[in-house]
Amino acid sequence: MRIRSMLAASAAIFACAFSPLTAHADTAGKKIALSNNYAGNSWRQAMLTSWDKVTKEAVKAGVVASADAFTTAENQATEQAAQIQNMILQGYDAIVLNAASPTALNGAVKAACDAGIVVVSFDGIVNEPCAWRIAVDFKEMGRSQVEYLSKRLPKGGNLLEVRGLAGVFVDDEISAGIHEGVKQFPQFKIVGSVHGDWAQDVAQRAVAGILPSLPDIAAVVTQGGDGYGAAQAFEAAKRPTPVIIMGNREDELQWWKKQKDASGYETMSVSIAPGVSTLAFWVAQQILDGKQVKKDLTVPFLRIDQATLEENLKTTQKGGVANVEYSQADAQKVIAEAK
Amino acid sequence: MTRLSPQAIRLMIPVLSLAVxxxxxxxxxxxAMSYMGMNLLFNLAVPIALATIAQMLVIAVNDLDLSIGTFVSFSACVTAVYLPTAPLVAVAILLGAICVYALIGILIHLRDLPSIVVTLGMSFVWGGLAVLILPSPGGQAAGWLRALMTASTPFVPLAIIASVVIAVVAHLLVMRSTLGVAIRGIGGNARSVARAGWSVMKIKAAAYALSAFFSVLAGMALVGVTTSAxxxxxxxYTLLSIAGVILGGGEFVGGRVSPVGAVIGALTLTLAGSFLSFLRISPDWQIGAQGAVLIIVLGLRLLLARREA
Known part of the structure; x- marks a missing residue:
């Protein structure tokens, strides 16, 4: 009897001593899979690398049993649906999903839910109600740019808007957000709008084309991947460089750094980090851990300010996008904010 | 010992490869060895099997249809958009599309055009129409369609029953019916069919229309499985269906096709994908590995065909 109680006591001490490590023992035996539809650009590559890095550590720490990544060979919904059905058979407890189509995977996602599997979609989200969605609030991304400008330029002024690829949902959303911001801060006025297609060369040509017809520009609002091109166009036209919002691309940050060192140029940069896959991973882990999580969550933006420029630039690969890997605490914060 | 018929030998390789x-x-x-497992493995094979039968009908008349993928997508979009709310409109559009297919068959016959070129062109038409009908992904499966595709049948999963039904119906249609014989006859020797008093044009139109009918079924089945389009x-599906026909013992010329083999070919292809992903082969290699599976099976067939000769 005494031995048993001693054993129990020492076990309790052990449990206390190791509680920070074993607090998530609930998910230690769980298997999470990443179903990804496409790996053909630098953003997706960074996304997979982040997943690999963060999940490897999580597996090593015993938070989950495994976290395998699968990418379909062709970016096709039917192929990804088959992939998800295979994952059900392989006995995964959660599937983290970047979907080829918001609707065409619903049958497979429903089958996974019915089998008791947690499905968390991110970036390319699915609209099947039983799945969780970690979506990007593109509207807020646009609005926050104008909000930042209202602090930088309290007096307001003329804005030039560089938009993305015409007819794409993301472009409409960001632009709508920017216009909402202008309504909120009426000291700003959009005097020109061009499509930069999220590419520096296209943006440069488009801005260079419209510049001669424009009055003084106080700031340029952008969508990412177009800030450097816009800056080049202003330089070529020998016009004073306005405040150009950047989009976390490496070339944009390099240019900003150069301007900052030369003349104390100030701006900010905002986009979505490819490491959002790791956020989805932790959200799935939290759900498996029994946490109550709302079905619709929002991805935090990765915002780079004057003070954090150097540190972000250091970790950004040449020709890549600034990235951040999320931690369990970040996921808990996102979950708490959604409540 | 009774000698196996050439047809049975032709079917042996696909059956064996599926079993392996x-x-x-x-x-x-x-x-996977369970009711649910079999369903998950094979429910996406049902639309592929239907599309493969569609492709087989075109291959039977020595043509090739490169628009099956987009046409099935188009049918799926029509099914998802119109079938739940306006079933009559959906049926009208799909019947119209089948008529268009028949006309394509006539056009290819009359002008003696290469079917690859015509159907490749049509693939852009179907793709454009699909986008027009459903500009952004969505729509929904009609209740009865969803219920049909997810019905839990006793003992044998629906996906297997559906595959068997498709195989049997296609077999009766192509191997036993008069029309089927005529269609395969065109593939074998169009002139002798014409001499026998048949209208080659009518038969070709019928083959294309039948093919379109199976493609429409494929689109509907796909929506039933995925719930939207x-x-x-x-x-x-374009390439999968061609591979399925060939894998199932069909040949590009001569009207030598096997409906049962085609369904088995479609199942084999679907299973090959699952097999590779269970093996944890990196996605970069999967397309190559899938190709390797195809080449191995076709190589086996070639060996057997020599023996046969």
Missing amino acids: LLAAVFWLQPR DANIALR
Whole structure:
């Protein structure tokens, strides 16, 4: 009897001593899979690398049993649906999903839910109600740019808007957000709008084309991947460089750094980090851990300010996008904010 | 010892390869050996099997249809958009599309055009129409369609029953009916069919219309499985259907096709994908590995065909 109680006591001490490590023992035996539809650009590559890095550590720490990544060979919904059905058979407890189509995977996602599997979609989200969605609030991304400008330029002024690829949902959303911001801060006025297609060369040509017809520009609002091109166009036209919002691309940050060192140029940069896959991973882990999580969550933006420029630039690969890997605490914060 | 008919020999390789693959999948993933497992493995094969039968009908008349993928996508979009709310409109559009297919068959016959070129052109038409009908992914499966595709049948999963039904119906249609014989006859020797008093044009139109009918069924089955559509949902089906026909013992010329083999070919292709993903082959290699599976099976067939000769 005494031995048993001693054993129990020492076990309790052990449990206390190791509680920070074993607090998530609930998910230690769980298997999470990443179903990804496409790996053909630098953003997706960074996304997979982040997943690999963060999940490897999580597996090593015993938070989950495994976290395998699968990418379909062709970016096709039917192929990804088959992939998800295979994952059900392989006995995964959660599937983290970047979907080829918001609707065409619903049958497979429903089958996974019915089998008791947690499905968390991110970036390319699915609209099947039983799945969780970690979506990007593109509207807020646009609005926050104008909000930042209202602090930088309290007096307001003329804005030039560089938009993305015409007819794409993301472009409409960001632009709508920017216009909402202008309504909120009426000291700003959009005097020109061009499509930069999220590419520096296209943006440069488009801005260079419209510049001669424009009055003084106080700031340029952008969508990412177009800030450097816009800056080049202003330089070529020998016009004073306005405040150009950047989009976390490496070339944009390099240019900003150069301007900052030369003349104390100030701006900010905002986009979505490819490491959002790791956020989805932790959200799935939290759900498996029994946490109550709302079905619709929002991805935090990765915002780079004057003070954090150097540190972000250091970790950004040449020709890549600034990235951040999320931690369990970040996921808990996102979950708490959604409540 | 009774000699096997050439048809049976032709069917042997596809059956064997399916059996070997199935055994391998069961060995890798014993969980698949269950009612639910079989359904998950094969429910996406049902639309592929239908599309393969569609392709087979065109191949039977020595043509090739490169628009099956986009046409199935188009049918899926029509099904997802109109069938739940305006079933009559959906039926009208799909019947119209079948008529268009028949006209394509007539056009190819009359002008003696290469079917590859015509159907490749049509693939852009169907793709454009699909986007027009469903600009952004969505729509929904009609209740009865969803219920049909997810019905839990006793003992044998629906996916297997559906495959068997498709195989039997296609077999009766192509191997036993007069029309089927005429269609295969055109593939074998169009002139002798014409001399026998048949209208080659009518038969070709019928073959294309039948093919379109099976493609429409494929689109509907696909929506039933996925619950909604996307203008690009079935683009893979063009190549999958051709591979399925050949894998199932069909040949590009001569009207030598096997409906049962085609269905088995479609199942084999679907299973090959699952097999490779259970093997944890990196996605970069999967397309190559899938190709390797195809080449191995076709190589076996070639060996057997020599023996046969």
